Amino acid sequence: MDFRDSPEEAAFRDQARAWLTANATPRDPAQVEPGVFEHWPSAEQMQAARAWQRRKFDAGWAGVFWPPEYGGRGGTIMQQIIWNQEERRVVTPPAVLLMGQGHVGYTLLSHGTPEQKQRWLPPTLRGEYAWCQLFSEPGAGSDFAALACAATREGDAWRIRGEKIWISDGAYADFGFLVTRTDPDGPKHKGLTCFVVDMRAPGVSVLDVRHPNGGSHFSHVRFEDLRVADADRVGAVNDGWRVALTTLMYERFFVGAWGSSGAFGGPQLRHLLELAAKCERNGRSALQDGAVRQRLAAFAVRAKALTHMSYRVLTTVSQGGIPGPEGSIVKMEFARMSQEMANFGLELMGPEAMLAGTDAPWDGVFQAALLENPCMRIAGGTDEIQRTIIGERLLGLPQEQPPPKGLPFRDMPRGGGWRSPLGDDAPRRSGAF
Amino acid sequence: MNFAYTPAQLALAEELAVLLGRFEAPPKLRALADAGIAAFDAELWQALAEQQWLGHSMGPDQHHRDLGTEEQTLVAYEAGRALASVPLLATLLAGQALNTAGSAAYQDELAVGALRVALCLPPPGAETPAVAVSGDKASGRLSPVADGLVADAVLCADAKGDAWLVDLRRPTARRRQLATLDLAHTAAELDIDSALAHPLGPADGLRARAAILTAFEQLGGAQRCLDLAVAYAKERYAFGQPIGAFQAVKHKLAALHVEIELARANAYYGASALTDADPTSLSLAAALARASATDTYLTAAQECLHIHGGVGFTWACEAHLHLRRARALEAALGSAAVWREGLVDSPVLLASL
Numbered sequence A: 001m002d003f004r005d006s007p008e009e010a011a012f013r014d015q016a017r018a019w020l021t022a023n024a025t026p027r028d029p030a031q032v033e034p035g036v037f038e039h040w041p042s043a044e045q046m047q048a049a050r051a052w053q054r055r056k057f058d059a060g061w062a063g064v065f066w067p068p069e070y071g072g073r074g075g076t077i078m079q080q081i082i083w084n085q086e087e088r089r090v091v092t093p094p095a096v097l098l099m100g101q102g103h104v105g106y107t108l109l110s111h112g113t114p115e116q117k118q119r120w121l122p123p124t125l126r127g128e129y130a131w132c133q134l135f136s137e138p139g140a141g142s143d144f145a146a147l148a149c150a151a152t153r154e155g156d157a158w159r160i161r162g163e164k165i166w167i168s169d170g171a172y173a174d175f176g177f178l179v180t181r182t183d184p185d186g187p188k189h190k191g192l193t194c195f196v197v198d199m200r201a202p203g204v205s206v207l208d209v210r211h212p213n214g215g216s217h218f219s220h221v222r223f224e225d226l227r228v229a230d231a232d233r234v235g236a237v238n239d240g241w242r243v244a245l246t247t248l249m250y251e252r253f254f255v256g257a258w259g260s261s262g263a264f265g266g267p268q269l270r271h272l273l274e275l276a277a278k279c280e281r282n283g284r285s286a287l288q289d290g291a292v293r294q295r296l297a298a299f300a301v302r303a304k305a306l307t308h309m310s311y312r313v314l315t316t317v318s319q320g321g322i323p324g325p326e327g328s329i330v331k332m333e334f335a336r337m338s339q340e341m342a343n344f345g346l347e348l349m350g351p352e353a354m355l356a357g358t359d360a361p362w363d364g365v366f367q368a369a370l371l372e373n374p375c376m377r378i379a380g381g382t383d384e385i386q387r388t389i390i391g392e393r394l395l396g397l398p399q400e401q402p403p404p405k406g407l408p409f410r411d412m413p414r415g416g417g418w419r420s421p422l423g424d425d426a427p428r429r430s431g432a433f
Numbered sequence B: 001m002n003f004a005y006t007p008a009q010l011a012l013a014e015e016l017a018v019l020l021g022r023f024e025a026p027p028k029l030r031a032l033a034d035a036g037i038a039a040f041d042a043e044l045w046q047a048l049a050e051q052q053w054l055g056h057s058m059g060p061d062q063h064h065r066d067l068g069t070e071e072q073t074l075v076a077y078e079a080g081r082a083l084a085s086v087p088l089l090a091t092l093l094a095g096q097a098l099n100t101a102g103s104a105a106y107q108d109e110l111a112v113g114a115l116r117v118a119l120c121l122p123p124p125g126a127e128t129p130a131v132a133v134s135g136d137k138a139s140g141r142l143s144p145v146a147d148g149l150v151a152d153a154v155l156c157a158d159a160k161g162d163a164w165l166v167d168l169r170r171p172t173a174r175r176r177q178l179a180t181l182d183l184a185h186t187a188a189e190l191d192i193d194s195a196l197a198h199p200l201g202p203a204d205g206l207r208a209r210a211a212i213l214t215a216f217e218q219l220g221g222a223q224r225c226l227d228l229a230v231a232y233a234k235e236r237y238a239f240g241q242p243i244g245a246f247q248a249v250k251h252k253l254a255a256l257h258v259e260i261e262l263a264r265a266n267a268y269y270g271a272s273a274l275t276d277a278d279p280t281s282l283s284l285a286a287a288l289a290r291a292s293a294t295d296t297y298l299t300a301a302q303e304c305l306h307i308h309g310g311v312g313f314t315w316a317c318e319a320h321l322h323l324r325r326a327r328a329l330e331a332a333l334g335s336a337a338v339w340r341e342g343l344v345d346s347p348v349l350l351a352s353l
Helices: A007-023 A043-058 A077-087 A098-111 A114-125 A240-261 A266-278 A290-318 A327-354 A361-376 A383-394 B007-022 B025-035 B042-050 B069-082 B088-100 B107-111 B203-235 B247-275 B279-307 B319-333 B336-340 B347-352
Strands: A131-134 A150-154 A157-168 A175-181 A192-198 A204-210 A216-229 B117-120 B132-134 B137-146 B153-157 B162-167 B173-177 B187-202
Touching (some): A007 A077, A098 A131, A098 A175, A098 A240, A131 A157, A131 A216, A150 A175, A157 A175, A175 A240, A192 A216, A240 A327, A266 A290, A266 A327, A266 B347, A290 B247, A290 B279, A290 B336, A290 B347, A327 A361, B007 B042, B025 B319, B069 B203, B088 B107, B088 B153, B088 B162, B088 B187, B117 B137, B153 B187, B162 B203, B187 B203, B203 B279, B203 B319
Antiparallel strands (some): A150 A157, A157 A216, A204 A216, B137 B187
């Protein structure tokens, strides 16, 4: 039982750290990450992100786990995670290119043709292409396979009509990874097809979605007769569900592994402790108040459990496996904990909780979290969807069926309930209670 | 990164699970309770001794399996899952503590099951129950002591915070059976008068070890509760389908699974701290493991009973045995709140954030 690096992992980490130390400045680990929901990256930030990516590419650190023929380092997934952990220790431009190298990149690696990989992957690693993932629709979020955005075949091209929403990075993406409905007459999961689309092509319009905090991170994308060449289709026609599942699997997987960088509520808990030390409860420091101490300690137990859970997920990766739905436990519970932590911080603050921004304690990070954290419980599968997946995939519980109305009682499925077990209910008993 | 058991360790756990399964506890526990007899499965204890589950790792020896710390956590887990009515954990703890203290005393007796040990350490921050030790003789009243009626020795502490293994076999201890919430481990009051006592060093480290091993026992119990509830939710029909198909039930079970897996993660951290040469993180790890597992077992037992509906509210359903056990294990070493109390002042915690 050891959560430290194996000798090979440690050697790789040293190498990564040495390059990062020489090429970037260390980040203050106590600092709470700025929210991603405030503003779009400026042109300068975008340029800086592309330049940083190019620098990593030239030094052989881009796409650690991608094959060398597409510009990658040819390493293991574990090495990719170690690299991600180490990169978090330094100051970097906004992570606006992550989608291409993360979910979308892995999906193309798994399902793209050699020609497609050659076209899209090396420029992505060089920082030339920013990507977005075009999955959710106004009428298809949790029930994502119910999507309706239509692709109809026209010779060696397809015509796309429909809309997508909650698109991260949509405002500045060069390319999008799109899932469409190609067979509305087939079963829900059997009529989907995936495409790569040029986000600047005629027929694509990108609108901002404003969030509770007033900022915009997500986009609403509309397709009006967008033409896509059949050569840009990824995977077989009507096999898009399987392709999209790869994307979702990688999403879950990296979220589950991410906490090993110590980010699972550590900085937030530090802030809460500092806040409690300065606030007053019952005439003394809140940090001396029994009820406050219990709440803070419960957060600590939870935060450490999530970190240790991510070690378990990482062990699967380290041993060459791909984690299953257990990876989503980390995402779901971290989201819930973050929301509770923000609420507790605001409760401790007293009247100053009504402020925001630089007028509020700690420049308003708790107020910002109040308005941002609800997103995490919805994005990447709501709490309810996660629980359904855990219940059905891990615990083997049956899917809910429509109630059998009008069925004769004799045909109604029945079973279980009381049966006299072991004859135990027969004898009278004496002493025990 | 290797935060998991090895296949060999898991095979060992499976072997123990099979043995414990043969001595199916619930019907026996109900029968003993009905008869007012103190719970102790003598046949199981004998089998555990014969199959060498009672000795800890002391190097190659025909009396011992190679039960290192990680193997002991698995033993505790299986004992919890099976509601094993034997003083297994305390006996393993005593062997380990004697070994750490450099004493060869009792090792052979421990290994062959001739020395059954009960555990009675005060919770963190508490000074009682404790004995007074003068020279190598201990005196005092310990109560309540789980398994106190069947124990040959008790692992306890004095008011100064030192731990002792007190021999109860001389006619120097009077025992009184107490009506006990937990039907798997009957409690007793022990009046000890000048009983032979072996020093085991500071009680703090031993309590941390006990808490971590107990966390695994609690987890085993919690997992059993979930397994029972899931099985019932699949076989019990209402409104034309298994109740486990309904989100209200499915999500409750999924949430319980999540709590168990998170508690397991903290328990693994406890196991890693026990095997770590550097003891710095031990008290933090014990608090995390203890707090998570204690809350989780209580929740699991209550939800298990609830998911069974009216069937859960019967003497025949296993759920109440776990509900009783969960409360007893909480009471024995202190509640989750007691273990959380010092966490916010822990420099080790602060350094890890």
